[in-house]
Amino acid sequence: MRGYFWDIILLLGLLIIQTVILGSMPVKMDFTFLVIIRVAFYASLLPGIFFVLIAGWLMDVFSGNSCGMFMLIYPLLFLLIKKIDRHVDMDSFFIESLFALIAGILETVLIIFIISFFYNSFSLSIMHVSFFIIQLIIFSMAAPFFIKQQLDKSSTKTYVVQR
Amino acid sequence: MNNSPSKFRRVITVALFIFTVLFFIYFVFNSSKIFKLLVHSAMEVIAPFQQATSSTFNGVNSLWDGYIDLVSIRKENMRLQNEINKIRFENSHLKELAIGNERFRKFLGFKKDYPQRLIPARVISADSAGWFMTVIINKGSADGIKKFMAVINEKGLIGRIIEVSFNYSKVLLITDINSSVPVLIQRTRSRGIVRGNGSFMLQLDYVRLNQEIKKGDIAITSSLGGMFTKGIPVGEIIDVTSFDSGLFYEIKINPFVDIGNIEDVLIVLNGPESSSITLE
Numbered sequence: 088m089r090g091y092f093w094d095i096i097l098l099l100g101l102l103i104i105q106t107v108i109l110g111s112m113p114v115k116m117d118f119t120f121l122v123i124i125r126v127a128f129y130a131s132l133l134p135g136i137f138f139v140l141i142a143g144w145l146m147d148v149f150s151g152n153s154c155g156m157f158m159l160i161y162p163l164l165f166l167l168i169k170k171i172d173r174h175v176d177m178d179s180f181f182i183e184s185l186f187a188l189i190a191g192i193l194e195t196v197l198i199i200f201i202i203s204f205f206y207n208s209f210s211l212s213i214m215h216v217s218f219f220i221i222q223l224i225i226f227s228m229a230a231p232f233f234i235k236q237q238l239d240k241s242s243t244k245t246y247v248v249q250r
Numbered sequence: 251m252n253n254s255p256s257k258f259r260r261v262i263t264v265a266l267f268i269f270t271v272l273f274f275i276y277f278v279f280n281s282s283k284i285f286k287l288l289v290h291s292a293m294e295v296i297a298p299f300q301q302a303t304s305s306t307f308n309g310v311n312s313l314w315d316g317y318i319d320l321v322s323i324r325k326e327n328m329r330l331q332n333e334i335n336k337i338r339f340e341n342s343h344l345k346e347l348a349i350g351n352e353r354f355r356k357f358l359g360f361k362k363d364y365p366q367r368l369i370p371a372r373v374i375s376a377d378s379a380g381w382f383m384t385v386i387i388n389k390g391s392a393d394g395i396k397k398f399m400a401v402i403n404e405k406g407l408i409g410r411i412i413e414v415s416f417n418y419s420k421v422l423l424i425t426d427i428n429s430s431v432p433v434l435i436q437r438t439r440s441r442g443i444v445r446g447n448g449s450f451m452l453q454l455d456y457v458r459l460n461q462e463i464k465k466g467d468i469a470i471t472s473s474l475g476g477m478f479t480k481g482i483p484v485g486e487i488i489d490v491t492s493f494d495s496g497l498f499y500e501i502k503i504n505p506f507v508d509i510g511n512i513e514d515v516l517i518v519l520n521g522p523e524s525s526s527i528t529l530e
Contacts (some may be wrong), residue, residue, distance in 0.1 A: 151382030
């Protein structure tokens with residue numbers, strides 16, 4: 088429960104940073120998705136789903152979309168990460184970065200798919216492509232710091248379960 | 251041990267089912283009062299933190315700017331820039347009034363009137379996702395803001411209000427993919443719809459090929475659709491393409507407002523019913 092509390096604070100903090108400070112910059116970043124990855128690594132399924140639904144809803148409230156896009160994407164990716172993380176050994180910065188990069192690409196692809204589906208006038212511009220490439224690079228570099236911290240805490244528990 | 255994968259699959263199925271249902275509930279109740287109340291509460295709780303962060307960030311930023319720049323030159327430059335913007339806005343507005351007056355004097359009895367009540371607001375945060383173009387401003391229903399009011403600055407149209415809580419409102423920028431604004435080409439009086447496409451440019455649709463359109467023409471809002479006051483400058487045409495097989499031009503517009511750098515805005519409190527020229 089304490090973990091969730093700090094993750095909610097982290098989520099709100101990142102949401103405020105990305106809407107206020109990063110909002111004035113040309114490159115936008117979805118740092119709140121880092122919290123989703125982080126939660127997917129330690130949360131049990133139903134509380135985790137509940138958490139990511141709330142996170143998705145908050146993202147929807149503070150973005151211009153009216154179709155509940157993040158409320159759909161976050162739980163989907165949460166489940167996917169939860170399914171995959173059992174088979175991946177997060178033992179190096181590179182693996183963690185790669186994992187976050189793939190998750191970020193999946194998020195971007197889902198976003199583009201949903202936006203294209205709901206909004207006919209949307210066209211993927213060079214601006215979009217350039218900002219999501221920069222976003223993915225920064226995102227994958229930052230992710231290990233979020234994941235690692237959680238893995239360090241839960242590593243003992245993980246080993247006990249495996250034995 | 252063998253049961254665990256199937257158990258996991260079952261739980262995944264249940265979870266998928268739950269959030270699919272929730273997703274559809276979201277759709278169904280999107281416009282319900284309870285849902286709106288939740289959205290407004292979230293805005294009221296989080297926006298003050300955004301405002302505080304924004305003020306701190308802007309404070310630090312301007313302190314830095316002030317330190318780096320030569321203060322007097324910067325001030326003078328800003329004053330002149332504001333002067334140019336003001337003159338351009340007035341010029342466009344006067345042109346619009348002149349054209350309107352001249353035409354309407356000939357035909358019908360139109361009443362000239364521009365009693366716009368504007369209230370200033372400050373942008374406190376941008377879109378959370380980056381894929382959409384919205385901003386949150388620090389004025390809400392307590393200040394008389396209502397949904398669909400036009401948001402402008404001294405350069406022209408910025409967007410319209412799409413969500414209002416007690417102290418804060420969400421503005422849909424004209425460049426957003428959800429935005430469409432009925433416009434007139436100031437010179438030719440051709441009508442069209444300006445749409446956002448998610449970039450910092452706009453596209454102008456439904457201008458028929460029999461109209462004479464050229465680069466440099468100015469698009470202004472028309473009161474068609476009942477959302478915007480007539481005559482607010484929107485942008486300048488930068489590219490016109492026509493196809494033999496098509497009915498309409500493909501037109502690109504550069505908005506007058508620098509959408510990426512909006513800090514202060516004005517909200518037009520009275521809607522298009524009190525637009526500059528009213529048919530009686």
